Amino acid sequence: MPTNTRVMMLPSPPSSGSIGSVTKSIGIARMLIKRGCEVCFVMGDKLGEFISRSGFKVYLYPTPVPNGSISVINSTVDFVEWTGMADEDFVQASIIAELEAIRDFKPDVIFAEARPSAAISAQIAGIPSVMIASWPCNPEHPANKSQTGRLVKVFNKYLKQYKLLEIENVIELFYMRSNIKLAPTLPELEPEMQGIEGINFVGYILDLDFNESQLPSWYRNWVEFPQVFIYLSVGALSPELYVDTITETFKDLPFRVICGCGFHYNLKSLPESLPNIKFERYVPTAAIMKDTKLAIFHGGQDTMLTTLLYGLPSITIPGQHFERDYNSIKLADTGASKKLPIQAFRPNRLRSVVEEVINGPYAMKSKQLSERLKCFGGTEQCTNILVNAVQNC
Structure with a gap:
Protein backbone atom coordinates (compact mmCIF):
# COMPACT_ATOMS: atom_id res chain seq x y z
CA MET A 1 0.00 0.00 0.00
CA TYR A 204 -0.13 -3.82 23.65
CA ILE A 205 -1.03 -0.53 21.97
CA LEU A 206 0.54 2.36 23.85
CA ASP A 207 1.95 5.82 23.24
CA LEU A 208 5.63 5.27 24.00
CA ASP A 209 6.96 8.44 22.35
CA PHE A 210 7.78 11.36 24.58
CA ASN A 211 9.84 14.51 24.71
CA GLU A 212 11.66 15.59 27.85
CA SER A 213 9.97 18.99 27.48
CA GLN A 214 6.63 17.31 28.28
CA LEU A 215 7.78 16.59 31.82
CA PRO A 216 6.85 19.08 34.56
CA SER A 217 9.68 21.45 35.46
CA TRP A 218 9.90 20.07 39.00
CA TYR A 219 10.59 16.51 37.77
CA ARG A 220 14.23 17.08 36.83
CA ASN A 221 15.26 18.18 40.32
CA TRP A 222 12.85 16.16 42.39
CA VAL A 223 13.64 14.43 45.69
CA GLU A 224 15.70 11.26 45.16
CA PHE A 225 13.39 8.56 46.51
CA PRO A 226 11.98 5.39 44.87
CA GLN A 227 9.11 6.48 42.61
CA VAL A 228 5.47 5.40 42.81
CA PHE A 229 3.06 6.16 39.95
CA ILE A 230 -0.67 6.34 40.75
CA TYR A 231 -3.57 6.57 38.31
CA LEU A 232 -7.10 5.84 39.57
CA SER A 233 -9.11 7.20 36.62
CA VAL A 234 -12.85 7.71 37.19
CA GLY A 235 -14.56 5.25 39.50
CA ALA A 236 -15.52 4.47 43.07
CA LEU A 237 -12.62 6.47 44.50
CA SER A 238 -13.48 10.15 44.24
CA PRO A 239 -10.65 12.68 43.81
CA GLU A 240 -11.36 14.05 47.28
CA LEU A 241 -10.95 10.59 48.80
CA TYR A 242 -7.90 9.48 46.88
CA VAL A 243 -6.06 12.79 47.29
CA ASP A 244 -6.48 12.65 51.08
CA THR A 245 -5.54 8.96 51.28
CA ILE A 246 -2.49 9.29 49.04
CA THR A 247 -1.27 12.30 50.99
CA GLU A 248 -1.74 10.62 54.37
CA THR A 249 -0.17 7.36 53.17
CA PHE A 250 2.99 8.73 51.59
CA LYS A 251 3.72 12.14 53.17
CA ASP A 252 6.20 10.69 55.69
CA LEU A 253 7.47 7.71 53.65
CA PRO A 254 10.74 7.63 51.64
CA PHE A 255 8.92 7.56 48.28
CA ARG A 256 8.21 10.18 45.67
CA VAL A 257 4.70 9.87 44.29
CA ILE A 258 3.17 11.08 41.01
CA CYS A 259 -0.61 10.90 40.85
CA GLY A 260 -2.14 11.35 37.40
CA CYS A 261 -5.63 12.84 37.84
CA GLY A 262 -6.71 13.05 34.20
CA PHE A 263 -9.74 15.22 33.45
CA HIS A 264 -12.00 13.84 36.17
CA TYR A 265 -15.35 15.63 36.00
CA ASN A 266 -15.35 16.19 39.78
CA LEU A 267 -11.85 17.67 39.89
CA LYS A 268 -12.13 21.35 38.98
CA SER A 269 -8.55 22.19 39.97
CA LEU A 270 -5.47 20.23 40.97
CA PRO A 271 -4.86 19.71 44.71
CA GLU A 272 -1.81 21.18 46.40
CA SER A 273 1.33 19.08 46.11
CA LEU A 274 3.87 18.17 48.76
CA PRO A 275 7.65 17.93 48.28
CA ASN A 276 7.40 14.18 47.66
CA ILE A 277 3.81 13.99 46.29
CA LYS A 278 2.77 15.62 43.01
CA PHE A 279 -0.71 15.76 41.45
CA GLU A 280 -0.87 16.36 37.68
CA ARG A 281 -3.57 16.20 35.02
CA TYR A 282 -1.30 14.25 32.70
CA VAL A 283 2.31 13.11 32.70
CA PRO A 284 3.58 11.11 29.68
CA THR A 285 3.79 7.66 31.20
CA ALA A 286 6.63 6.49 28.97
CA ALA A 287 8.76 9.37 30.22
CA ILE A 288 8.58 8.32 33.87
CA MET A 289 8.34 4.52 33.77
CA LYS A 290 12.10 3.98 33.76
CA ASP A 291 12.25 5.76 37.14
CA THR A 292 9.21 4.00 38.63
CA LYS A 293 9.34 1.10 41.11
CA LEU A 294 5.61 0.55 41.71
CA ALA A 295 2.29 1.41 40.05
CA ILE A 296 -1.04 1.76 41.86
CA PHE A 297 -3.99 1.92 39.49
CA HIS A 298 -7.66 1.21 38.80
CA GLY A 299 -7.33 -1.98 36.79
CA GLY A 300 -7.68 -0.32 33.39
CA GLN A 301 -6.26 -2.28 30.47
CA ASP A 302 -3.87 0.37 29.13
CA THR A 303 -2.29 1.05 32.51
CA MET A 304 -2.06 -2.68 33.15
CA LEU A 305 -0.20 -3.26 29.90
CA THR A 306 2.08 -0.29 30.57
CA THR A 307 3.13 -1.72 33.93
CA LEU A 308 3.79 -5.12 32.35
CA LEU A 309 5.70 -3.70 29.41
CA TYR A 310 8.07 -1.95 31.80
CA GLY A 311 8.22 -4.90 34.17
CA LEU A 312 6.65 -3.04 37.10
CA PRO A 313 4.90 -4.65 40.05
CA SER A 314 1.51 -3.15 40.80
CA ILE A 315 -1.43 -2.77 43.15
CA THR A 316 -4.91 -2.58 41.62
CA ILE A 317 -8.08 -1.13 43.17
CA PRO A 318 -10.83 -1.78 40.59
CA GLY A 319 -13.90 -1.13 42.75
CA GLN A 320 -17.28 -2.36 41.47
CA HIS A 321 -16.42 -2.08 37.80
CA PHE A 322 -16.66 -5.44 36.06
CA GLU A 323 -14.04 -4.83 33.34
CA ARG A 324 -11.43 -3.46 35.74
CA ASP A 325 -12.17 -6.26 38.18
CA TYR A 326 -11.67 -8.82 35.40
CA ASN A 327 -8.32 -7.26 34.45
CA SER A 328 -7.20 -7.08 38.07
CA ILE A 329 -8.02 -10.73 38.75
CA LYS A 330 -6.21 -11.94 35.63
CA LEU A 331 -3.18 -9.75 36.42
CA ALA A 332 -3.06 -10.92 40.04
CA ASP A 333 -3.24 -14.53 38.83
CA THR A 334 0.07 -14.01 37.00
CA GLY A 335 1.76 -13.04 40.28
CA ALA A 336 2.73 -9.59 38.98
CA SER A 337 0.14 -7.63 40.95
CA LYS A 338 -1.89 -7.43 44.17
CA LYS A 339 -5.64 -6.72 43.97
CA LEU A 340 -7.25 -4.72 46.79
CA PRO A 341 -10.90 -4.01 47.63
CA ILE A 342 -12.04 -0.41 48.01
CA GLN A 343 -12.21 -0.87 51.79
CA ALA A 344 -8.43 -1.47 51.84
CA PHE A 345 -7.72 1.94 50.34
CA ARG A 346 -6.73 3.51 53.65
CA PRO A 347 -3.30 4.67 54.82
CA ASN A 348 -2.27 1.87 57.19
CA ARG A 349 -3.39 -0.93 54.87
CA LEU A 350 -1.91 0.74 51.81
CA ARG A 351 1.46 1.22 53.49
CA SER A 352 1.68 -2.48 54.36
CA VAL A 353 0.71 -3.61 50.86
CA VAL A 354 3.21 -1.23 49.24
CA GLU A 355 5.95 -2.79 51.36
CA GLU A 356 4.75 -6.31 50.51
CA VAL A 357 4.68 -5.74 46.76
CA ILE A 358 7.97 -3.85 46.52
CA ASN A 359 9.83 -6.46 48.58
CA GLY A 360 8.06 -9.54 47.17
CA PRO A 361 8.35 -11.57 43.92
CA TYR A 362 5.92 -9.34 42.01
CA ALA A 363 8.60 -7.42 40.06
CA MET A 364 10.23 -10.66 38.87
CA LYS A 365 6.89 -11.96 37.56
CA SER A 366 6.18 -8.67 35.81
CA LYS A 367 9.60 -8.68 34.12
CA GLN A 368 8.91 -12.18 32.79
CA LEU A 369 5.60 -11.03 31.30
CA SER A 370 7.33 -7.97 29.83
CA GLU A 371 9.51 -10.20 27.65
CA ARG A 372 6.50 -12.18 26.46
CA LEU A 373 4.50 -9.02 25.73
CA LYS A 374 7.21 -7.69 23.43
CA CYS A 375 7.01 -10.83 21.28
Whole structure:
Protein backbone atom coordinates (compact mmCIF):
# COMPACT_ATOMS: atom_id res chain seq x y z
CA MET A 1 0.00 0.00 0.00
CA PRO A 2 1.26 3.54 -0.68
CA THR A 3 2.73 5.30 2.33
CA ASN A 4 0.13 8.07 2.12
CA THR A 5 -2.60 5.89 3.64
CA ARG A 6 -5.24 8.08 5.27
CA VAL A 7 -6.33 6.88 8.71
CA MET A 8 -9.21 8.29 10.74
CA MET A 9 -8.93 7.75 14.51
CA LEU A 10 -12.16 7.38 16.51
CA PRO A 11 -11.21 6.77 20.16
CA SER A 12 -13.78 6.27 22.89
CA PRO A 13 -15.56 9.64 23.38
CA PRO A 14 -16.83 9.74 27.01
CA SER A 15 -15.93 12.99 28.78
CA SER A 16 -16.00 11.54 32.31
CA GLY A 17 -12.25 11.94 32.75
CA SER A 18 -10.48 8.83 31.44
CA ILE A 19 -7.92 9.45 28.69
CA GLY A 20 -6.63 5.91 28.07
CA SER A 21 -8.31 5.41 24.70
CA VAL A 22 -7.10 8.78 23.46
CA THR A 23 -3.46 8.29 24.50
CA LYS A 24 -3.52 4.81 22.93
CA SER A 25 -4.79 6.29 19.66
CA ILE A 26 -2.17 9.04 19.77
CA GLY A 27 0.52 6.37 20.12
CA ILE A 28 -0.72 4.66 16.96
CA ALA A 29 -1.07 8.00 15.16
CA ARG A 30 2.53 9.00 15.88
CA MET A 31 3.79 5.73 14.42
CA LEU A 32 1.50 6.02 11.39
CA ILE A 33 2.87 9.47 10.62
CA LYS A 34 6.43 8.11 10.80
CA ARG A 35 5.31 5.61 8.14
CA GLY A 36 4.16 8.46 5.88
CA CYS A 37 0.43 8.13 6.58
CA GLU A 38 -2.02 11.01 7.00
CA VAL A 39 -4.00 10.94 10.25
CA CYS A 40 -6.98 12.78 11.71
CA PHE A 41 -9.15 12.44 14.80
CA VAL A 42 -12.86 13.05 15.36
CA MET A 43 -13.33 14.16 18.97
CA GLY A 44 -14.86 16.94 21.03
CA ASP A 45 -14.54 18.83 24.30
CA LYS A 46 -11.38 18.54 26.46
CA LEU A 47 -10.28 15.32 24.79
CA GLY A 48 -10.40 17.01 21.40
CA GLU A 49 -8.37 19.93 22.76
CA PHE A 50 -5.84 17.49 24.23
CA ILE A 51 -5.44 15.75 20.85
CA SER A 52 -5.13 19.08 19.06
CA ARG A 53 -2.40 20.23 21.47
CA SER A 54 -0.57 17.01 20.60
CA GLY A 55 -0.35 18.26 17.02
CA PHE A 56 -3.11 16.38 15.21
CA LYS A 57 -5.96 17.47 12.95
CA VAL A 58 -9.22 17.18 14.89
CA TYR A 59 -12.75 17.29 13.48
CA LEU A 60 -15.56 18.54 15.72
CA TYR A 61 -17.61 15.93 17.53
CA PRO A 62 -20.45 16.11 20.09
CA THR A 63 -19.73 15.30 23.74
CA PRO A 64 -21.81 12.60 25.45
CA VAL A 65 -23.31 13.69 28.76
CA PRO A 66 -22.80 11.11 31.55
CA ASN A 67 -25.96 9.60 33.00
CA GLY A 68 -25.79 10.00 36.77
CA SER A 69 -28.36 7.27 37.45
CA ILE A 70 -25.85 4.39 37.34
CA SER A 71 -23.36 4.20 40.20
CA VAL A 72 -21.97 0.70 39.57
CA ILE A 73 -20.73 -0.49 36.16
CA ASN A 74 -21.74 -4.15 36.03
CA SER A 75 -21.42 -4.57 32.26
CA THR A 76 -20.36 -2.84 29.08
CA VAL A 77 -24.06 -2.18 28.53
CA ASP A 78 -24.03 -0.17 31.78
CA PHE A 79 -20.93 1.66 30.54
CA VAL A 80 -22.64 2.68 27.29
CA GLU A 81 -25.67 3.97 29.17
CA TRP A 82 -23.69 5.69 31.95
CA THR A 83 -21.44 7.56 29.54
CA GLY A 84 -24.39 8.94 27.57
CA MET A 85 -23.31 7.21 24.35
CA ALA A 86 -26.79 5.68 24.01
CA ASP A 87 -28.64 8.99 24.25
CA GLU A 88 -30.67 9.26 21.06
CA ASP A 89 -29.71 12.85 20.29
CA PHE A 90 -26.03 12.00 20.81
CA VAL A 91 -26.19 8.90 18.61
CA GLN A 92 -27.72 10.92 15.78
CA ALA A 93 -25.27 13.81 16.18
CA SER A 94 -22.25 11.50 16.42
CA ILE A 95 -23.10 9.64 13.21
CA ILE A 96 -23.62 12.93 11.38
CA ALA A 97 -20.30 14.33 12.69
CA GLU A 98 -18.39 11.20 11.72
CA LEU A 99 -19.90 11.09 8.23
CA GLU A 100 -19.08 14.77 7.67
CA ALA A 101 -15.48 14.15 8.75
CA ILE A 102 -15.29 11.09 6.48
CA ARG A 103 -16.53 13.09 3.50
CA ASP A 104 -13.92 15.79 4.10
CA PHE A 105 -10.91 13.66 5.07
CA LYS A 106 -11.66 10.67 2.79
CA PRO A 107 -9.96 8.01 4.95
CA ASP A 108 -8.76 4.69 3.58
CA VAL A 109 -9.33 3.00 6.94
CA ILE A 110 -10.98 3.80 10.28
CA PHE A 111 -9.54 2.88 13.68
CA ALA A 112 -11.95 2.87 16.63
CA GLU A 113 -12.31 1.80 20.25
CA ALA A 114 -15.44 1.54 22.41
CA ARG A 115 -17.42 3.82 20.10
CA PRO A 116 -20.68 2.26 18.84
CA SER A 117 -21.32 4.99 16.29
CA ALA A 118 -18.04 4.16 14.52
CA ALA A 119 -19.36 0.77 13.39
CA ILE A 120 -22.40 2.47 11.87
CA SER A 121 -20.50 5.32 10.18
CA ALA A 122 -17.84 3.01 8.75
CA GLN A 123 -20.50 0.72 7.23
CA ILE A 124 -22.50 3.61 5.80
CA ALA A 125 -19.37 5.06 4.15
CA GLY A 126 -18.03 1.67 3.08
CA ILE A 127 -14.68 2.25 4.81
CA PRO A 128 -12.74 -0.74 6.24
CA SER A 129 -12.57 -0.62 10.03
CA VAL A 130 -10.03 -1.83 12.55
CA MET A 131 -11.31 -1.94 16.14
CA ILE A 132 -10.04 -2.78 19.59
CA ALA A 133 -11.41 -6.06 20.96
CA SER A 134 -11.61 -7.35 24.52
CA TRP A 135 -13.53 -10.06 26.35
CA PRO A 136 -15.31 -7.69 28.77
CA CYS A 137 -16.68 -5.87 25.70
CA ASN A 138 -17.91 -9.03 23.97
CA PRO A 139 -21.68 -9.60 23.68
CA GLU A 140 -21.15 -13.21 24.83
CA HIS A 141 -19.59 -12.12 28.12
CA PRO A 142 -22.14 -13.18 30.78
CA ALA A 143 -22.41 -9.67 32.23
CA ASN A 144 -23.37 -8.21 28.84
CA LYS A 145 -26.27 -10.58 28.18
CA SER A 146 -28.64 -8.74 30.54
CA GLN A 147 -29.61 -6.29 27.83
CA THR A 148 -32.08 -3.43 28.13
CA GLY A 149 -34.29 -3.01 25.09
CA ARG A 150 -34.12 0.78 25.16
CA LEU A 151 -30.46 0.89 24.08
CA VAL A 152 -31.02 -1.58 21.26
CA LYS A 153 -33.98 0.43 19.97
CA VAL A 154 -31.93 3.65 19.86
CA PHE A 155 -29.21 2.16 17.66
CA ASN A 156 -31.55 0.02 15.57
CA LYS A 157 -33.45 3.16 14.62
CA TYR A 158 -30.37 4.41 12.76
CA LEU A 159 -29.23 1.01 11.52
CA LYS A 160 -32.67 0.59 9.96
CA GLN A 161 -32.56 4.12 8.54
CA TYR A 162 -29.29 3.35 6.73
CA LYS A 163 -30.44 -0.17 5.72
CA LEU A 164 -27.85 -1.91 7.90
CA LEU A 165 -28.25 -5.15 9.83
CA GLU A 166 -29.98 -4.50 13.15
CA ILE A 167 -28.54 -5.62 16.50
CA GLU A 168 -29.78 -7.71 19.40
CA ASN A 169 -27.15 -6.38 21.80
CA VAL A 170 -25.59 -2.92 21.70
CA ILE A 171 -22.17 -4.46 22.36
CA GLU A 172 -22.21 -5.93 18.85
CA LEU A 173 -21.21 -2.45 17.69
CA PHE A 174 -18.02 -2.32 19.76
CA TYR A 175 -15.94 -4.52 17.43
CA MET A 176 -17.93 -7.54 16.23
CA ARG A 177 -18.73 -5.75 12.94
CA SER A 178 -15.19 -4.52 12.29
CA ASN A 179 -13.16 -5.88 9.40
CA ILE A 180 -10.14 -6.48 11.64
CA LYS A 181 -10.20 -7.09 15.40
CA LEU A 182 -7.15 -6.14 17.48
CA ALA A 183 -6.63 -7.55 20.98
CA PRO A 184 -3.99 -5.47 22.77
CA THR A 185 -3.33 -8.11 25.41
CA LEU A 186 -1.85 -11.55 26.03
CA PRO A 187 -3.82 -14.78 25.57
CA GLU A 188 -3.26 -15.61 29.25
CA LEU A 189 -4.78 -12.30 30.32
CA GLU A 190 -7.90 -12.78 28.16
CA PRO A 191 -8.09 -16.51 27.40
CA GLU A 192 -11.71 -16.29 26.19
CA MET A 193 -10.59 -14.19 23.20
CA GLN A 194 -8.73 -17.12 21.67
CA GLY A 195 -12.03 -18.62 20.52
CA ILE A 196 -13.17 -15.54 18.58
CA GLU A 197 -12.71 -15.68 14.82
CA GLY A 198 -10.38 -13.10 13.32
CA ILE A 199 -8.72 -11.94 16.55
CA ASN A 200 -5.22 -10.50 16.21
CA PHE A 201 -3.28 -10.50 19.50
CA VAL A 202 -0.82 -7.61 19.36
CA GLY A 203 0.25 -7.54 23.03
CA TYR A 204 -0.13 -3.82 23.65
CA ILE A 205 -1.03 -0.53 21.97
CA LEU A 206 0.54 2.36 23.85
CA ASP A 207 1.95 5.82 23.24
CA LEU A 208 5.63 5.27 24.00
CA ASP A 209 6.96 8.44 22.35
CA PHE A 210 7.78 11.36 24.58
CA ASN A 211 9.84 14.51 24.71
CA GLU A 212 11.66 15.59 27.85
CA SER A 213 9.97 18.99 27.48
CA GLN A 214 6.63 17.31 28.28
CA LEU A 215 7.78 16.59 31.82
CA PRO A 216 6.85 19.08 34.56
CA SER A 217 9.68 21.45 35.46
CA TRP A 218 9.90 20.07 39.00
CA TYR A 219 10.59 16.51 37.77
CA ARG A 220 14.23 17.08 36.83
CA ASN A 221 15.26 18.18 40.32
CA TRP A 222 12.85 16.16 42.39
CA VAL A 223 13.64 14.43 45.69
CA GLU A 224 15.70 11.26 45.16
CA PHE A 225 13.39 8.56 46.51
CA PRO A 226 11.98 5.39 44.87
CA GLN A 227 9.11 6.48 42.61
CA VAL A 228 5.47 5.40 42.81
CA PHE A 229 3.06 6.16 39.95
CA ILE A 230 -0.67 6.34 40.75
CA TYR A 231 -3.57 6.57 38.31
CA LEU A 232 -7.10 5.84 39.57
CA SER A 233 -9.11 7.20 36.62
CA VAL A 234 -12.85 7.71 37.19
CA GLY A 235 -14.56 5.25 39.50
CA ALA A 236 -15.52 4.47 43.07
CA LEU A 237 -12.62 6.47 44.50
CA SER A 238 -13.48 10.15 44.24
CA PRO A 239 -10.65 12.68 43.81
CA GLU A 240 -11.36 14.05 47.28
CA LEU A 241 -10.95 10.59 48.80
CA TYR A 242 -7.90 9.48 46.88
CA VAL A 243 -6.06 12.79 47.29
CA ASP A 244 -6.48 12.65 51.08
CA THR A 245 -5.54 8.96 51.28
CA ILE A 246 -2.49 9.29 49.04
CA THR A 247 -1.27 12.30 50.99
CA GLU A 248 -1.74 10.62 54.37
CA THR A 249 -0.17 7.36 53.17
CA PHE A 250 2.99 8.73 51.59
CA LYS A 251 3.72 12.14 53.17
CA ASP A 252 6.20 10.69 55.69
CA LEU A 253 7.47 7.71 53.65
CA PRO A 254 10.74 7.63 51.64
CA PHE A 255 8.92 7.56 48.28
CA ARG A 256 8.21 10.18 45.67
CA VAL A 257 4.70 9.87 44.29
CA ILE A 258 3.17 11.08 41.01
CA CYS A 259 -0.61 10.90 40.85
CA GLY A 260 -2.14 11.35 37.40
CA CYS A 261 -5.63 12.84 37.84
CA GLY A 262 -6.71 13.05 34.20
CA PHE A 263 -9.74 15.22 33.45
CA HIS A 264 -12.00 13.84 36.17
CA TYR A 265 -15.35 15.63 36.00
CA ASN A 266 -15.35 16.19 39.78
CA LEU A 267 -11.85 17.67 39.89
CA LYS A 268 -12.13 21.35 38.98
CA SER A 269 -8.55 22.19 39.97
CA LEU A 270 -5.47 20.23 40.97
CA PRO A 271 -4.86 19.71 44.71
CA GLU A 272 -1.81 21.18 46.40
CA SER A 273 1.33 19.08 46.11
CA LEU A 274 3.87 18.17 48.76
CA PRO A 275 7.65 17.93 48.28
CA ASN A 276 7.40 14.18 47.66
CA ILE A 277 3.81 13.99 46.29
CA LYS A 278 2.77 15.62 43.01
CA PHE A 279 -0.71 15.76 41.45
CA GLU A 280 -0.87 16.36 37.68
CA ARG A 281 -3.57 16.20 35.02
CA TYR A 282 -1.30 14.25 32.70
CA VAL A 283 2.31 13.11 32.70
CA PRO A 284 3.58 11.11 29.68
CA THR A 285 3.79 7.66 31.20
CA ALA A 286 6.63 6.49 28.97
CA ALA A 287 8.76 9.37 30.22
CA ILE A 288 8.58 8.32 33.87
CA MET A 289 8.34 4.52 33.77
CA LYS A 290 12.10 3.98 33.76
CA ASP A 291 12.25 5.76 37.14
CA THR A 292 9.21 4.00 38.63
CA LYS A 293 9.34 1.10 41.11
CA LEU A 294 5.61 0.55 41.71
CA ALA A 295 2.29 1.41 40.05
CA ILE A 296 -1.04 1.76 41.86
CA PHE A 297 -3.99 1.92 39.49
CA HIS A 298 -7.66 1.21 38.80
CA GLY A 299 -7.33 -1.98 36.79
CA GLY A 300 -7.68 -0.32 33.39
CA GLN A 301 -6.26 -2.28 30.47
CA ASP A 302 -3.87 0.37 29.13
CA THR A 303 -2.29 1.05 32.51
CA MET A 304 -2.06 -2.68 33.15
CA LEU A 305 -0.20 -3.26 29.90
CA THR A 306 2.08 -0.29 30.57
CA THR A 307 3.13 -1.72 33.93
CA LEU A 308 3.79 -5.12 32.35
CA LEU A 309 5.70 -3.70 29.41
CA TYR A 310 8.07 -1.95 31.80
CA GLY A 311 8.22 -4.90 34.17
CA LEU A 312 6.65 -3.04 37.10
CA PRO A 313 4.90 -4.65 40.05
CA SER A 314 1.51 -3.15 40.80
CA ILE A 315 -1.43 -2.77 43.15
CA THR A 316 -4.91 -2.58 41.62
CA ILE A 317 -8.08 -1.13 43.17
CA PRO A 318 -10.83 -1.78 40.59
CA GLY A 319 -13.90 -1.13 42.75
CA GLN A 320 -17.28 -2.36 41.47
CA HIS A 321 -16.42 -2.08 37.80
CA PHE A 322 -16.66 -5.44 36.06
CA GLU A 323 -14.04 -4.83 33.34
CA ARG A 324 -11.43 -3.46 35.74
CA ASP A 325 -12.17 -6.26 38.18
CA TYR A 326 -11.67 -8.82 35.40
CA ASN A 327 -8.32 -7.26 34.45
CA SER A 328 -7.20 -7.08 38.07
CA ILE A 329 -8.02 -10.73 38.75
CA LYS A 330 -6.21 -11.94 35.63
CA LEU A 331 -3.18 -9.75 36.42
CA ALA A 332 -3.06 -10.92 40.04
CA ASP A 333 -3.24 -14.53 38.83
CA THR A 334 0.07 -14.01 37.00
CA GLY A 335 1.76 -13.04 40.28
CA ALA A 336 2.73 -9.59 38.98
CA SER A 337 0.14 -7.63 40.95
CA LYS A 338 -1.89 -7.43 44.17
CA LYS A 339 -5.64 -6.72 43.97
CA LEU A 340 -7.25 -4.72 46.79
CA PRO A 341 -10.90 -4.01 47.63
CA ILE A 342 -12.04 -0.41 48.01
CA GLN A 343 -12.21 -0.87 51.79
CA ALA A 344 -8.43 -1.47 51.84
CA PHE A 345 -7.72 1.94 50.34
CA ARG A 346 -6.73 3.51 53.65
CA PRO A 347 -3.30 4.67 54.82
CA ASN A 348 -2.27 1.87 57.19
CA ARG A 349 -3.39 -0.93 54.87
CA LEU A 350 -1.91 0.74 51.81
CA ARG A 351 1.46 1.22 53.49
CA SER A 352 1.68 -2.48 54.36
CA VAL A 353 0.71 -3.61 50.86
CA VAL A 354 3.21 -1.23 49.24
CA GLU A 355 5.95 -2.79 51.36
CA GLU A 356 4.75 -6.31 50.51
CA VAL A 357 4.68 -5.74 46.76
CA ILE A 358 7.97 -3.85 46.52
CA ASN A 359 9.83 -6.46 48.58
CA GLY A 360 8.06 -9.54 47.17
CA PRO A 361 8.35 -11.57 43.92
CA TYR A 362 5.92 -9.34 42.01
CA ALA A 363 8.60 -7.42 40.06
CA MET A 364 10.23 -10.66 38.87
CA LYS A 365 6.89 -11.96 37.56
CA SER A 366 6.18 -8.67 35.81
CA LYS A 367 9.60 -8.68 34.12
CA GLN A 368 8.91 -12.18 32.79
CA LEU A 369 5.60 -11.03 31.30
CA SER A 370 7.33 -7.97 29.83
CA GLU A 371 9.51 -10.20 27.65
CA ARG A 372 6.50 -12.18 26.46
CA LEU A 373 4.50 -9.02 25.73
CA LYS A 374 7.21 -7.69 23.43
CA CYS A 375 7.01 -10.83 21.28
CA PHE A 376 3.55 -9.85 19.98
CA GLY A 377 4.72 -6.73 18.16
CA GLY A 378 2.74 -4.13 20.11
CA THR A 379 1.94 -0.73 18.62
CA GLU A 380 4.20 -1.36 15.63
CA GLN A 381 2.26 -4.49 14.71
CA CYS A 382 -1.00 -2.55 15.06
CA THR A 383 0.41 0.06 12.68
CA ASN A 384 1.34 -2.63 10.15
CA ILE A 385 -2.19 -3.98 10.27
CA LEU A 386 -3.72 -0.52 9.73
CA VAL A 387 -1.41 0.31 6.82
CA ASN A 388 -2.29 -2.98 5.14
CA ALA A 389 -5.99 -2.98 6.08
CA VAL A 390 -7.36 -1.89 2.70
CA GLN A 391 -5.50 -4.67 0.90
CA ASN A 392 -6.60 -7.27 3.43
CA CYS A 393 -10.29 -6.32 3.65
